[in-house]
Amino acid sequence: MSTESKSSIPTDSEIVFGILNNSENAIKRLYVAYFPMVMQLILNNNGTPDDAKDIYQEAIIVLYNKVKKGYFELNSKLKTFIYSVCRRLWLKRLSQMNRYGGDIHDFNDYLPVEDEVEEQGERDIQFTKMQSALQMLGEPCKTIIEDFYIHNRSMQEICESFGYTNADNAKTQKYKCLQRLKKLFFQQK
């Protein structure tokens, strides 16, 4: 399967429907198809392979969210969209590092994608806050919260895996944990 996914570049609609249907294979094929392009952009503009990975994954996430929300219209090519987002992100990163020399060596056409990138940036800030809040929350709260709110496990299951004697205790524990998490989350600047 991996040889097949490497050899053929998937069509744009295949990818979009694949993402909408949570197809693991679609994301993989997408990832493999355009990574060299982004690698080329980053490496030839003062970046390392690790930078390329970060930027590329961020761009894939932007695309993923856009598709999931149903905002992605197939009027521009996926390739161009990904390239544009990566370009934008990399320019941002370069200027943050004060390494931006004023021009970028381009390999592709690109679109204005400032809005998408801005939106992504704000969301990332929220997620970073959430991550550190969860970190500070500690066990067992972190696992209870993640199990219930992220992994959609029932209180019954959680109750069993944590060995609470009755569900009410578990609920109380979950409530306290959530309150602490909110506090930790909103405390952060």
Place this chain on the structure above:
Amino acid sequence: MRDEQLIEAIERYLSGEMNADERNAFEQLRRENAELDTRVIEHQQFTGLLKQYGERVELERRLNAIHQEIDVHAIAEEVTVHPSWIVQLWRDHHSKISVAASIAIFAVLATLFFTGYLNNNNSYTELSREVGRLNRSTTDMKKDINAIKKGRVIAAPDKSRGTGFAITSNGLIATSFHVVNGADSIYIQDVSGRSFKAKAIYNDPQSDVSILKVIDTTFRSLGQIPYTFKHSESDLAENVFTFGFPQDSPVYGDGRLTSASGLNGDTLDYEISVPINPGNSGGPLLDSKGNIIGIVRAKETRLEGVHFALKSGYLLNAIKNIPEDSLTKVPVLNTENALAKLTRQQQVKKIKPYVFMVKVY
């Protein structure tokens, strides 16, 4: 209602676990109580963010897993622009190369400049005779100093010399413009050594023609001019000869007309194979019938035996263009050729008195 129970109610409401009655009651309460409404929205947003965060973590994990399978190094190799060795060399050593190149360029330019190569006309020497200026200046100065010491008046040496020939019997002389260019005064000297003062009455720098008029009172009419002037162009391979003063005594030279155009295709000129030297400039070029077909003017120094002569048509134009107020009467050119049937020796003997050394001071 305790806060814990409130949250639980909100969660049940949001997840759709309430039955219809409970739901209606809750919605009713929510409409009436703004605080409750805010709490619902707040909770919804927060848990939503938590959910999205979870999804993001999961997506990143998946992407990382995919990334693990990619041969990053190979792709990096492939997409890096590998400059050719010459670009690499330039990047590594460009400062040194630049310095070396500037020195080289400077050296070449300096060499060209000092050898006079930058002067385009270098290979094209006009044949006026710069009379041993550099070589002779030292001896001249010595002589002058001696003369001054002895209190003798000295004749100034002429600056340059050329040849000229009569176009009318009353003393109109044709020569090359470059011979008399910049002259303070001009003298012509005939074969027997008599000098007459002359002045340029018409100059055409474009075609390198100058018409002189003898203004010396001792000058007598030359008598019937033996040669005529050819109006049309002459043919290639025509046997031609010239007669001039590359040295103090007149020199005869002959050859063939080798091309109907001169240096770089210059149609003013003929190319001729007549051996000529500095001092021949301004001399007549005649064909075997004794017609003037041109004025000798230059040679190509890079090539052996390649010389140039201005076509006679331009000389005739120049004669026509002489301003009238410079003339006492309109010049009438000779139309009777007295040379056609003569041998070359006789022809040269005949034209001898009509060819002059032009001395420029």
